[in-house]
Amino acid sequence: MPADLTGDQALDLTEAEDAEGRALAGLDALEESTVPTRPRWRRMLAAAYPPVLAVVIIIAIWQFLYDLDFTTDDVLPRPLDAWDAVSGFWHAGTFWPSIFGSLGYGALGFAIAAGFGTPLGLLIARVRPVRAGLGPIVTGLQNLPSVAWVPVAIIWFHLSPGTKLFVVVMGAFPSIANGVVAGVDQVPPIFLRVGQVLGARRLNLARHVIVPAVLPGYIGGLRQGWSFAWRSLMAAEIITVGLGHGLGQLLQEAQDQTDLAQGLAVIVLILAVGVAVEVVLFRPVERLVLRRRGLVVAGR
């Protein structure tokens, strides 16, 4: 191949080739997207206002039911009572410690689950006997309510942080492992063939082709793993009350004091933290990965 082909000038085009080139450039231009994109803030606003509106409507219905006054405040408190419960945590200084206490255990347990679930998923995906043996079990574990692990964990770890972490890890790792398996299974075979044609063997093939190809499935698995970790942690915290601060403890406290307003308020907090982690961490990463690959349409 001549080394001096650096551009159209150097190509020394004949007239016919030049006409071909211009036709080709015209084809390329016609394929370009002409749909204008909306500005970023407009898109964020459009995404944010329906759920906000829904929350407002739910609170309005709650208030309306309260105003009908068909039952006592023990059974149906005012929305404002729930708000008072939250500000009560604030003044008692348990608001942030509870949230960050729970988040800390959730994050640590999730990290352990990822550290364990990722290599396990790779083994299941790539080693046939492991897949045949462990694959169905891991999938089954994904369906096991992780609260079932609490009694076992208490017998093994007593009332220690180990109990919470164990339950969280058992809740989260099957989803993460299955995410890896799904990601590996979904790598289009042609990507591997192209890698081979380009001369990529084992390590290069894994690094340049398999790992990036698995990424979307893996992120999906991590995201689901987090949601399982968070649920499992709440179950564990309710039962292991007395171990530091946590949202689960606040729930148990509400039950002990028959304080429905506090119970409902904590549920809202648990939801809010879950949504916050989703919105701040997982959704942007997932969207970035998918958009770069053209799997979601940008500008919507």
Next chain:
Amino acid sequence: MTVTTGRPKAVETVTAVQVNGVSKRYGRGPLVLDGIDLEASQGEFVSILGASGCGKSTLLSLVAGLEKTTAGTITTPAGRPSLMFQEAALYPWLTAGQNIGLALKLRGVPRQERAGEIERLLALVRLSGSADARPHELSGGMRQRVAMARALAQDARVLLMDEPFAALDAITRDALHDELVRLWSETGLTVVFVTHNVREAVRLGQRVVLLSSRPGRVLRSWDVAIDGPRRIESAAVANLSVEITDALRAEIARHAR
């Protein structure tokens, strides 16, 4: 059955691809290829034509070294061939330029030389402005040209093409025929082009080899003696296409039950 080029040549021919008595079956399945003999000399453009089940894709996989032959030998004295598929199969997590860069990297081109090479290769397929575009932002024809640049980045002397334009619209396919012939004559590559489109085979090839189906055997080969530039609409292309189509139909009719 041995296929000779039969084409008078002024210069000494150097073999680029030599396929001798190659058969292939998968596991205990039926024979896919049966005793294929095929030779392509350096700089030659060979079209391989056949209906479904002729093992065209299998033949290219074997020549590319992706699979092993059941019997027979394949040699590629010019070095490891490059292979293009019906899909561009660009990696969606890389830009067009990075896709080409990966081929360079895996070939061992040092980092500081890659940027210049990517630019040169993109200019070669007339996509100079598209280095930073992601594959999904490009049209099917543009993607296939990036795939072509990626194949050229391997610096292989032999380019194997497995129905590379079959999924494109007729206008784009026509434009890419021109592009391919231009690149072939500029680079001196040996091209083995598999297709089920008779006109495309004649439009592009210097030689057309017809394979039978189930199993694939070499039935016949034609030299395309058309001088100067040709188009898919050329009368000479049409005339030879009629003859080859008749032979192809006779082969297909053999399979009717």
